[in-house]
Amino acid sequence: MARAPILTPQSEDFPRWYQDLLNKAELADNGPVRGTMVIRPYGYSLWERMQAEVDRRIKDAGAENAYFPLFIPEDYLKREAEHVEGFSPELAVVTHAGGKKLEQPIVVRPTSETVINEYFSKWIQSYRDLPLLINQWANVVRWELRPRIFIRTTEFLWQEGHTAHATRDDAGAYARQILHDVYEDFMVNVLAIPVLLGAKTESERFAGADFTYCCEAMMKDGKALQMGTTHELGQNFAKAFDTTFLDAQGQQQHVWTTSWGVSTRMVGGLIMAHGDDEGLVVPPRLAPIQVVVILVRDSDGAGEVARRLVDELLEAGPRVKLDDRVDTSFGRRATEWELKGVPIRIEIGPRDLADSKATLVRRDTGLKETMPIDQIVSRCGAELEGMQTDVLAAAVARRDENTAEVGSISEVIDATEAGFARIAWDALGPEGEVALAAEAITVRCLQRGDGSVPEGDDEDGLVAVCGRSY
């Protein structure tokens, strides 16, 4: 009798597969307040690894971490007209505190441009103080009508970078540097997710931005997920908060600012970009556990062999976990690690051990090979490298297969049933964008013909990448 599937198959109901996986792999639960989430330890360990990798790249780009308050006076939001219009419908408002009604309502930050620009105004005096490059890791709150765990939650965790520069060019260059050197590099080389980079159309820009750049990924159901954005904010917030500096010629000028962020949404992207009917598939460079050594039964010295192997593996480099819960059936434990997407399982049981062998199983390909124990360490290194490459290559192939070059709006509608459609922006335009919106299709980004990122909005020959999105 065939085993009943643990997860709803992806082909049957992708969103339900996602919910099943969140639950069975113990990634996250719904929180008690609608739209919030509880991130369980394994889910959080994925986020911690993302934080470590992104944080290192942010520091390499010269930005320093700081922390700004959760609570923002309501009137701050109102100083930048587009910003307040964009965020007002999503705000959570504190009206009572310390047992009293507050004189002025307080907003729970939906993002921190306003409060950070207020402090930039205090800290920046002259061009010597520029660029000022700040980042914070924080929680933010946006009241969501259609919440989905990790993808769109009322509260989410993120980093938000905020920088001030002396010129428009400096600000633009830095916004694109973060896009490439931090976000693209992390997403491609660690998450193994091939992202398309480009500029948002005017209608999809961040509220208060002159230009928004983005990383767009294709999920396994062909839908798009915006994985991260960087914004050129021009002098909009600088003027609203009067952030000025004395330039080298002795003139007072407003600074040019940027902001940029990635969030716990990336955990959702990881799940949907690589997961399969057996569970998560975590690329080795991200994996909190790269190799799990499963002690099948603790007899005939198997326990000692397993512990020694774990020590040897740890010495060689990988992040390793020993699963010696021999009171739980081997099958159940193997299924659990499969669900959690651990790249490599090593199974050590008395039978193989009699021949000084153990079994290596690779999560993405299903490769299962019984081999001499003294070869395990070096094979783990090779298979981890191979899996990182193969998972990315598979995602690239999937995306390319499901991307069509088209010439008309009706073709865009057809092609986006399966994935992305690329169409000349001249052939689509803002009117075409409105027509697509009626079909729940959006322009994910505008690219140059060669796939590179346009700078500013006066370029010819742009291509619109269209898709249905999360």
Next chain:
Amino acid sequence: MARAPILTPQSEDFPRWYQDLLNKAELADNGPVRGTMVIRPYGYSLWERMQAEVDRRIKDAGAENAYFPLFIPEDYLKREAEHVEGFSPELAVVTHAGGKKLEQPIVVRPTSETVINEYFSKWIQSYRDLPLLINQWANVVRWELRPRIFIRTTEFLWQEGHTAHATRDDAGAYARQILHDVYEDFMVNVLAIPVLLGAKTESERFAGADFTYCCEAMMKDGKALQMGTTHELGQNFAKAFDTTFLDAQGQQQHVWTTSWGVSTRMVGGLIMAHGDDEGLVVPPRLAPIQVVVILVRDSDGAGEVARRLVDELLEAGPRVKLDDRVDTSFGRRATEWELKGVPIRIEIGPRDLADSKATLVRRDTGLKETMPIDQIVSRCGAELEGMQTDVLAAAVARRDENTAEVGSISEVIDATEAGFARIAWDALGPEGEVALAAEAITVRCLQRGDGSVPEGDDEDGLVAVCGRSY
């Protein structure tokens, strides 16, 4: 003419010295909403180092990180009677969100026992699921009447550990394990702050706890600062949230829980335990920058020498920063690093360089020595180790000098002008505690005669450590 002091001298006005230092060392600013704070990059780098060291110890103690929501339904708080009574006056309440009035008000977490116990109830089925050891790094909000940056702010950053156990003994042992292996070890060996460990009296316990253990430190003005606490919560929250498990005998039982936390308050403790009239003094093991190499003037090859020295130092291990801002006067930069408490400054200027020498300055002792450059790396290692030991020894000596063994309440009142007073708990008792409260003196902790931590509250021969506190 003597230089005007940059900071108000400690002896003149200690609280003002603290405020001056926060500002001049660019540690933190007041936030726009009363009682909140903006943690500036250098202040945040101190917190990041604290996080890294505490997080490693928490993981060594077997707890895993997770994340629970900021927003808690108001009725959760009401389920544990003492808990809601303790926290109600401090709550911030969200009444409107997404443009509408909410049906049930939402509380911004002041601490997370309630919401975490709700999920423990879902996750725990049998004794095999115990102990369940969870930690989270998060922001919490408590409306403060007398805010002081880092010490008592409306919003602060902390870790809160929450664990569930099968027996009272297991829970108690774990609460004390965290106290010793995580908090005491970190505070003594990294922060170089000699903490007294003990139990809180009944009146000072956490709202909802059976027993509270604490780490108490003496600041340079002789006042006490509570640096961290762990709580035995008994079955109080387990009963309020019906968190039960099937024991090995097949009986349903309520779990026994603990909680424990340290916060950004520790940054305030660090400042006030070690700082002097010249600024912060950061113990080397904590210091985000252990050695700063100051290029006095970039001529005669000094820049190249400085950069090579930085590389050699980095290779040897220390966290090093090159200060090559030669446009800013050397004196101003030296003062800045002194204010920031960087353990060692290396000054490289053309004059010393002609003799292949550089000058090493140690922050705590003021040691200033010009030595051959090829000796700098090894001397840095030795001086960093020496400073870590010396800073702790100085703090121990200060505390011991300012601690008196006394026998009466009037002696407690006198002795706590300068520091701590130790008195037999039998001679003080709850009535004496009330009398001291009128003088703004509290029992910081109860210890056994040998200075160890009492378990439970039925012990004889306890000593009460009394002090004025932050």
